[in-house]
Amino acid sequence: MRTEGRAKRLPRAVRERQIMDAAVDVFSRLGFHAASMDEISEVAGISKPMLYAYLGSKEELFATCIRREATRMMEAIATGVEPDQEPDVQLWSGLRAFFGFVGENRASWLVLHRQASTQGGPFAVELTDMRSRAVSLVAALLTQSTKAPATKLEAESLAAALVGAGESLAEWWLDHPEEPAGVVAARLMNLVWMGFGDLVDGNVWHPPSRR
Amino acid sequence: MRTEGRAKRLPRAVRERQIMDAAVDVFSRLGFHAASMDEISEVAGISKPMLYAYLGSKEELFATCIRREATRMMEAIATGVEPDQEPDVQLWSGLRAFFGFVGENRASWLVLHRQASTQGGPFAVELTDMRSRAVSLVAALLTQSTKAPATKLEAESLAAALVGAGESLAEWWLDHPEEPAGVVAARLMNLVWMGFGDLVDGNVWHPPSRR
DNA sequence: CCTGGTACCTACTCGCCAGTAAGACTACTG
DNA sequence: CAGTAGTCTTACTGGCGAGTAGGTACCAGG
Numbered sequence: 439m440r441t442e443g444r445a446k447r448l449p450r451a452v453r454e455r456q457i458m459d460a461a462v463d464v465f466s467r468l469g470f471h472a473a474s475m476d477e478i479s480e481v482a483g484i485s486k487p488m489l490y491a492y493l494g495s496k497e498e499l500f501a502t503c504i505r506r507e508a509t510r511m512m513e514a515i516a517t518g519v520e521p522d523q524e525p526d527v528q529l530w531s532g533l534r535a536f537f538g539f540v541g542e543n544r545a546s547w548l549v550l551h552r553q554a555s556t557q558g559g560p561f562a563v564e565l566t567d568m569r570s571r572a573v574s575l576v577a578a579l580l581t582q583s584t585k586a587p588a589t590k591l592e593a594e595s596l597a598a599a600l601v602g603a604g605e606s607l608a609e610w611w612l613d614h615p616e617e618p619a620g621v622v623a624a625r626l627m628n629l630v631w632m633g634f635g636d637l638v639d640g641n642v643w644h645p646p647s648r649r
Numbered sequence: 650m651r652t653e654g655r656a657k658r659l660p661r662a663v664r665e666r667q668i669m670d671a672a673v674d675v676f677s678r679l680g681f682h683a684a685s686m687d688e689i690s691e692v693a694g695i696s697k698p699m700l701y702a703y704l705g706s707k708e709e710l711f712a713t714c715i716r717r718e719a720t721r722m723m724e725a726i727a728t729g730v731e732p733d734q735e736p737d738v739q740l741w742s743g744l745r746a747f748f749g750f751v752g753e754n755r756a757s758w759l760v761l762h763r764q765a766s767t768q769g770g771p772f773a774v775e776l777t778d779m780r781s782r783a784v785s786l787v788a789a790l791l792t793q794s795t796k797a798p799a800t801k802l803e804a805e806s807l808a809a810a811l812v813g814a815g816e817s818l819a820e821w822w823l824d825h826p827e828e829p830a831g832v833v834a835a836r837l838m839n840l841v842w843m844g845f846g847d848l849v850d851g852n853v854w855h856p857p858s859r860r
Numbered sequence: 861c862c863t864g865g866t867a868c869c870t871a872c873t874c875g876c877c878a879g880t881a882a883g884a885c886t887a888c889t890g
Numbered sequence: 891c892a893g894t895a896g897t898c899t900t901a902c903t904g905g906c907g908a909g910t911a912g913g914t915a916c917c918a919g920g
Contacts, residue, residue, distance in 0.1 A: 447886065447897055471682035474877060485899055490879065525849070583849055591825065595833065596840055596848075598821035599814040606813015610806055622806065629807055633844025635854065637807075638736070638794055643846065658867055658916065685907060696869055701909065 445484055454492050457482045461493075462503050466548035470500055501561035507546040508568040514539040515572075525583035529576075530627055530645055533604065537619040540608045551605055573597045600630055656695055665703050668693045672704075673714050677759035681711055681772075712772040718757040719779040725750040726783075736794035740787075741838050741856055744815065748830040751819045762816055784808045811841055 448456075460482035464473045475496055479486045493499045518535025519528050540547045550565070576597035581588065604626060611622050631643045659667075671693035675684045686707055690697045704710045729746025730739050751758045761776070787808035792799060815837060822833050842854045 444885080444898065450896080453897085469682075475879085476877070486878090487880075487900095488898065491897090496878065526846070529845075580845070580849075591828065592836065595818060595821055595825070595828075595836055596845075599818040599837055599840055602817015602820070603810040603814035606816065607806060607810040609813070610809035614802065614806070617802065617806075625803065625806055626810055629810055629841065629844070631844045631846045633840070633842045633847060634740075634791070634807075635737070635842045636844060636846075638791075655868065655915075661867080664867085686909085687907070697908090698870095698910075699868065702867090707908070 450492065453482075453484065453488065457484065457489060457493060457499075458503060458506060461499055462507060462545050462549050465500060465503060465553055466545040469553045470496075475499075497561060501564055503549060504561050504564040504568075507543075507550050508564060510543070510546065511536075511539050511550065512568060512571065524646075525579055526631055526643070527646065528579060529631065530623075532575075533623040533627055534620065536604060537608065537611070537623040540611070541619045544612065547608060551609070569601065573601050576600055603630065661703065664693075664695065664699070668695065668700060668704060668710075669714060669717060672710055673718060673756050673760050676711060676714060676764055677756040680764045681707075686710075708772060712775055714760060715772055715775040715779075718754075718761050719775060721754070721757065722747075722750050722761065723779060723782065735857075736790055737842055737854070738857065739790055740842065741834075743786075744834040744838055745831065747815060748819065748822070748834045751822070752830045755823065758819060762820070780812065784812050787811055814841065 457478070461478050464478045464481055467473075468477075475486055475489055478499075479489050482489070489499070493502060515532055515535045518538070519531040521528070523531070550568075573594065574597070577590075577593040580593045580596060581590075607622060607626050611617065628637060628643050632641060636642075668689070672689050675689045675692055678684075679688075686697055686700055689710075690700050693700070700710070704713060726743055726746045729749070730742040732739070734742070761779070784805065785808070788801075788804040791804045791807060792801075818833060818837050822828065839848060839854050843852060847853075
């Protein structure tokens with residue numbers, strides 16, 4: 439394949455989507471530096487100048503990928519969780535939505551987590567931006583529900599730890615795809631809500647039966 | 650500075666240490682790809698051919714860095730924790746040792762965590778190796794202490810989540826250096842041992858007074 | 861003072877890759 | 891059918907950086 443001479447003429451919007459998809463694919467497999475614009479253009483079935491004409495420089499392209507995938511993911515989570523629920527239920531639906539998204543969008547997850555976090559370029563902004571949105575979401579959930587008035591720093595650091603646990607568990611999950619998303623999510627839920635102390639004693643958390 | 654013509658003659662072992670230190674420094678700041686052998690040699694106060702003569706190719710050099718720093722860190726943790734203690738105490742000392750190490754060796758931590766996770770290179774082996782040693786350490790702690798017979802997969806995934814939480818919290822800590830290591834460690838300890846459920850109710854874990 | 865070995869250097873080669881110049885094909889619009 | 895706007899290409903440049911060839915200073919021991 440990929441032996442065609444000239445690509446079929448397509449409207450710009452469509453091409454841009456194709457290019458973005460190819461870019462996410464290549465970036466997720468190789469990382470920012472190792473990925474070459476030549477390869478991206480080849481995967482997209484297009485020539486390199488088109489890439490530059492439509493999406494700008496390599497860094498701009500990468501930043502755009504990050505932005506797009508981050509938005510998709512945050513939206514997936516946001517639609518999965520209903521406010522006005524009990525804190526544990528909110529957290530539970532958030533975790534389920536997160537692992538659901540990762541399971542169905544591995545490339546997105548890789549490009550977001552593994553590749554973007556390692557590069558210090560100008561796109562780090564996009565990434566830390568999304569990450570801190572997630573962190574403050576969790577932090578809000580915490581401060582809103584806790585009785586003991588924890589400091590802002592305390593809530594934030596705990597939220598950071600939780601987000602990191604989620605990321606790491608998602609990473610682990612990539613190596614154990616036989617596990618269903620719900621099971622993995624439930625494990626993390628138990629860890630962060632019940633704690634090892636309770637788990638060791640056999641006390642587990644479970645979702646409220648029905649709704 | 651760095652305007653001397655010829656470097657002072659030094660025995661090989663000493664130079665190698667200097668070069669390694671410089672390499673860890675540069676790799677931690679720029680990452681594997683962005684770091685250049687020219688810059689490393691310059692920081693080390695030496696010329697490039699010396700680098701190749703002593704430490705081999707760029708990839709070999711990086712792998713050597715990873716190995717050295719990983720060993721240092723695992724040793725720091727191992728000496729910090731005494732077996733035959735209660736599980737929670739073991740975990741507590743492990744966390745304290747970990748955050749202590751990170752606080753005093755930021756460059757080591759960065760090169761281990763942020764830079765090395767860029768997959769694709771042959772050095773990924775060294776890294777995942779250390780990480781899985783850490784994970785199975787925690788997993789062992791878990792299975793050994795739990796009453797409910799958890800599956801191997803369960804323990805391993807929880808351990809992965811905990812390690813990830815530690816990594817993430819360490820990352821957060823880099824942006825909030827005013828917090829003492831002990832406080833950060835205690836927060837993570839509370840999170841993973843007590844869980845949000847207890848913390849929300851104001852129940853906290855604290856180390857056994859004395860010893 | 862020669863002989864060898866080890867530390868150390870300047871000054872290259874060479875491939876890869878981001879980015880571009882310059883033009884060719886298609887299609888719509890009058 | 892001209893004109894013009896937008897899609898798409900081949901074929902380059904220019905620089906950066908890994909790795910090397912081919913030396914030069916320094917220190918033994920004889």
